[in-house]
Amino acid sequence: MFEHIDGIGTFLAWSATAGLERSVARSKLREMRAAASCRTPKLACVIVVLLLSASAAHAQTTVAIKGGTVLTMAGPAIENGTVLIRDRKIAAVGTSVEIPAGAAIIDATGKYVMPGLVDAMTYYGIRPFATNDLSSPVTPQNRIIEAYYPFGEFMRGKGGIERDVELLEGGVTTIYIAPGSRQVIGGQGAVVKTNGRDYDSMIVREPAAIDMTIGDIAKTSPANPPRAGIAALIRKTLVEAQEFDRALLNFNRKSEEEKKTAQEPKRDPAKEAIVKLLHRQVPARIEAEALGDILAAIRIKDEFGIDVTIDGGVGAWKARDMLAQKKISVVLAPTSYPYLSNYGVSWIPELYNETNDYNAALLLKAGVIIAVGSFGSGNGFEGRGYQGRWLLLEAGLLTAYGLSEQDALKTVTINAAKILGVDGRVGSLEAGKDADVIVLDGPPTRIRTWVERVYMDGAPVYVREKDVPAERDLLR
Amino acid sequence: MKPARNLVFILALGLLASIAFTRSLPDSPLALIHAAVHTAVGPPLQNATIIVAEGKIKDVGVSVNVPAGAETLDLAGKVVIPGLIDIHSHIGTFGLTSDDANESPMPVGPENMALDALHLDLVDWAEAVTGGVTTVVTGPGSGERLGGQSITIKTFGADLNKRILRDRGEAKMAVNANNLSNIPLIRSTFYKAQEYMKAWDRYEAGDKKGPAPKRDLGMDALVKVLKREVRVRCHIHYASDMMTILRLKDEFGFDLTFEHSTEAYKIANEIAKRNVGCVVLPLGTRFGVSEDVLRGNAILDKAGVKIVMHTDHPVAQEKWLRLNAIISMRYGLPEDAALKAITINPAELARVNSRVGSIEPGKDADLVILNGPWFEPKSRVDLVFVDGVRAYDRSRQEEK
Numbered sequence: 007m008f009e010h011i012d013g014i015g016t017f018l019a020w021s022a023t024a025g026l027e028r029s030v031a032r033s034k035l036r037e038m039r040a041a042a043s044c045r046t047p048k049l050a051c052v053i054v055v056l057l058l059s060a061s062a063a064h065a066q067t068t069v070a071i072k073g074g075t076v077l078t079m080a081g082p083a084i085e086n087g088t089v090l091i092r093d094r095k096i097a098a099v100g101t102s103v104e105i106p107a108g109a110a111i112i113d114a115t116g117k118y119v120m121p122g123l124v125d126a127m128t129y130y131g132i133r134p135f136a137t138n139d140l141s142s143p144v145t146p147q148n149r150i151i152e153a154y155y156p157f158g159e160f161m162r163g164k165g166g167i168e169r170d171v172e173l174l175e176g177g178v179t180t181i182y183i184a185p186g187s188r189q190v191i192g193g194q195g196a197v198v199k200t201n202g203r204d205y206d207s208m209i210v211r212e213p214a215a216i217d218m219t220i221g222d223i224a225k226t227s228p229a230n231p232p233r234a235g236i237a238a239l240i241r242k243t244l245v246e247a248q249e250f251d252r253a254l255l256n257f258n259r260k261s262e263e264e265k266k267t268a269q270e271p272k273r274d275p276a277k278e279a280i281v282k283l284l285h286r287q288v289p290a291r292i293e294a295e296a297l298g299d300i301l302a303a304i305r306i307k308d309e310f311g312i313d314v315t316i317d318g319g320v321g322a323w324k325a326r327d328m329l330a331q332k333k334i335s336v337v338l339a340p341t342s343y344p345y346l347s348n349y350g351v352s353w354i355p356e357l358y359n360e361t362n363d364y365n366a367a368l369l370l371k372a373g374v375i376i377a378v379g380s381f382g383s384g385n386g387f388e389g390r391g392y393q394g395r396w397l398l399l400e401a402g403l404l405t406a407y408g409l410s411e412q413d414a415l416k417t418v419t420i421n422a423a424k425i426l427g428v429d430g431r432v433g434s435l436e437a438g439k440d441a442d443v444i445v446l447d448g449p450p451t452r453i454r455t456w457v458e459r460v461y462m463d464g465a466p467v468y469v470r471e472k473d474v475p476a477e478r479d480l481l482r
Numbered sequence: 483m484k485p486a487r488n489l490v491f492i493l494a495l496g497l498l499a500s501i502a503f504t505r506s507l508p509d510s511p512l513a514l515i516h517a518a519v520h521t522a523v524g525p526p527l528q529n530a531t532i533i534v535a536e537g538k539i540k541d542v543g544v545s546v547n548v549p550a551g552a553e554t555l556d557l558a559g560k561v562v563i564p565g566l567i568d569i570h571s572h573i574g575t576f577g578l579t580s581d582d583a584n585e586s587p588m589p590v591g592p593e594n595m596a597l598d599a600l601h602l603d604l605v606d607w608a609e610a611v612t613g614g615v616t617t618v619v620t621g622p623g624s625g626e627r628l629g630g631q632s633i634t635i636k637t638f639g640a641d642l643n644k645r646i647l648r649d650r651g652e653a654k655m656a657v658n659a660n661n662l663s664n665i666p667l668i669r670s671t672f673y674k675a676q677e678y679m680k681a682w683d684r685y686e687a688g689d690k691k692g693p694a695p696k697r698d699l700g701m702d703a704l705v706k707v708l709k710r711e712v713r714v715r716c717h718i719h720y721a722s723d724m725m726t727i728l729r730l731k732d733e734f735g736f737d738l739t740f741e742h743s744t745e746a747y748k749i750a751n752e753i754a755k756r757n758v759g760c761v762v763l764p765l766g767t768r769f770g771v772s773e774d775v776l777r778g779n780a781i782l783d784k785a786g787v788k789i790v791m792h793t794d795h796p797v798a799q800e801k802w803l804r805l806n807a808i809i810s811m812r813y814g815l816p817e818d819a820a821l822k823a824i825t826i827n828p829a830e831l832a833r834v835n836s837r838v839g840s841i842e843p844g845k846d847a848d849l850v851i852l853n854g855p856w857f858e859p860k861s862r863v864d865l866v867f868v869d870g871v872r873a874y875d876r877s878r879q880e881e882k
Contacts, residue, residue, distance in 0.1 A: 175773075342805065399859060402859035402860055403860075405859070406859060406862050451860060452858065453809075453857060453859055454812055
């Protein structure tokens with residue numbers, strides 16, 4: 007029975023990401039559900055419960071969050087501001103927002119209101135062992151969305167999307183999920199929400215990037231060539247995709263008459279994925295840590311005219327002017343690694359010597375757009391986002407190393423959204439954007455500040471219990 | 483190597499040279515004035531004065547007179563806390579490329595001394611100082627069931643012998659849940675040590691007549707444990723393993739700390755009853771633990787267990803020790819308990835509290851000056867004194 011459900015989950019994932027074919031996919035899904043209900047009544051019940059619980063939790067409402075300090079991330083802080091949420095979107099933000107009759111009013115006096123956080127680099131919510139196909143160094147056809155599992159624990163749960171409390175507690179509402187970091191070209195990353203009324207609505211952008219790794223971390227996979235060979239392998243893959251693209255173009259240019267005799271290029275999911283990169287529909291996310299690897303990534307960008315974002319970027323501060331000039335963004339790993347993150351570069355001596363706590367500040371000063379990702383993986387059975395709770399703490403640490411409060415918070419909100427190409431929907435509190443809003447009980451970077459409420463697509467998905475001091479735990 | 487770190491290193495060398503120079507002159511006392519002082523043994527003092535001379539704290543309080551001829555340092559707006567102590571580190575024993583912390587083929591090696599395998603030229607030491615860490619207990623890894631002896635040492639100072647607070651002691655014990663045979667191995671080793679101790683006691687009591695028992699360096703180390711001259715540091719995660727070790731403690735009567743102590747909060751009362759210190763946290767923050775574990779420190783504190791933070795360097799970098807206490811506060815530990823857990827508590831458990839761990843007259847002048855509340859992530863360490871010497875000055879060394 008569970009295989010069936012799992013099958014539908016995968017089907018949902020596939021259908022949700024098919025874009026144009028979405029409505030077709032939905033009708034197929036209906037057929038599939040109907041077929042399933044004929045075969046197994048139990049399964050139908052599970053699906054009905056799933057759908058009901060999801061829709062009930064996300065009833066459309068108008069909510070006004072009133073009286074707080076609003077950090078919109080799109081301008082200066084607004085004291086005593088109102089954030090009006092309607093139909094899953096932000097309707098208005100400001101000091102003189104008219105609150106319609108019947109709106110639910112949340113008093114945020116003395117609190118801070120800001121957009122849900124965007125974690126620009128994670129492996130959260132991925133089914134175990136689903137990242138890093140180490141049998142092959144290059145698998146651009148692999149899509150991490152196939153392994154996204156926001157359904158709580160395997161063989162547990164009430165059905166529907168389950169809350170990842172650790173992520174919501176940290177205020178994280180949008181994440182980039184990567185197919186791993188040990189392959190040279192691991193596959194296609196995705197931008198997803200951490201909660202939603204249903205799976206389809208959680209997918210923000212897919213594919214969001216072609217995920218690559220060069221340098222030391224890629225060297226940890228026995229399937230990969232040595233350092234220079236890794237860069238050469240990326241070039242080879244891109245050249246082959248260029249040839250594929252040209253062949254396809256040549257074929258399509260032919261008249262109907264010519265097409266009858268010409269050889270049609272065979273479909274190839276791997277090359278098709280890279281063609282999206284060549285056509286700049288998606289960027290390459292290249293994890294490159296050492297300065298030399300970053301420079302190699304820049305050369306690849308220049309040679310193929312692709313968009314590149316650097317991940318990790320331990321030595322990025324050394325190339326900051328070049329990165330700024332070429333408009334290459336950087337998603338930095340946490341300042342506190344290896345404290346709060348499993349991020350492994352601190353064990354590589356050459357990289358350790360390139361670390362600089364002022365990396366973010368120097369890049370920002372040079373004009374590079376930066377985000378800070380958790381690079382977190384979670385270690386639970388379902389790969390839940392245990393480390394999501396630390397993202398604001400990382401922003402707080404950046405304020406100790408040369409960033410203003412506003413700039414530090416941007417690295418986990420609007421700038422992260424910009425790098426992920428989803429800033430039209432998330433990352434700031436502006437009218438028309440998704441109503442992903444968090445309410446905090448104090449300034450966001452203070453250590454004893456807690457996220458009190460999380461709204462996603464206008465629906466309350468997390469409310470922190472009042473006063474959770476140690477006493478609560480002593481009553482056990 | 484990055485310029486900042488290079489700079490730290492070069493300046494550190496420069497400082498060593500200048501210390502050598504200034505030390506040859508008669509000491510003029512140093513007065514730190516107008517500071518907010520957390521002594522770690524009493525309530526916070528506002529607008530307080532600390533007098534430092536000859537490497538020691540001479541006086542501290544709100545109505546202390548500045549002696550004539552003293553150099554004064556105005557710390558208005560700053561916060562002073564004791565030099566931080568990391569009771570569980572492998573700094574100097576793990577290089578970035580070398581591991582001298584584990585003697586892997588030896589399941590039992592209490593005779594091994596960390597001092598004999600200490601790298602003193604690593605940049606890690608200077609980095610530790612930038613985070614306000616002035617004393618560390620560093621030593622063996624968890625590769626052996628009964629490991630070697632750690633060293634308690636300052637992170638800064640020109641003279642190695644003066645840096646060392648305790649050159650040996652603290653037998654490391656590592657217990658992992660996966661092998662029941664570990665426990666009989668530890669028990670029978672203690673039986674042997676008891677016999678060895680008796681044989682020597684008989685020999686000493688008999689005015690050393692007859693042939694002396696055969697010396698065994700490992701047994702010598704364990705006799706110190708049995709005589710409670712040193713404590714056992716037990717690397718441990720599972721609550722059930724902790725109960726096992728508590729039973730061993732009941733049987734052999736040694737002094738004990740649990741190290742890592744992931745599930746200690748589940749048996750807080752059992753631990754408190756036996757007066758066992760718990761070294762807590764960093765693995766727990768990096769790996770996926772529930773909020774319950776993070777709140778464990780507050781539970782242990784409330785139950786009366788003496789808790790101590792650690793970095794387990796290089797698992798976490800030494801300079802982030804303060805972050806442990808900060809995170810514990812987020813999860814319910816009171817501010818004063820959090821500060822104690824990185825100052826006086828580790829000093830007491832490592833038995834160096836007569837020298838370090840608090841700001842009290844007579845103690846070493848190991849002081850950390852911050853530019854804001856010590857528990858906010860935003861606050862930075864501005865100045866560090868070790869034995870009254872300026873070991874770190876951010877204004878001089880930081881890249882702009």
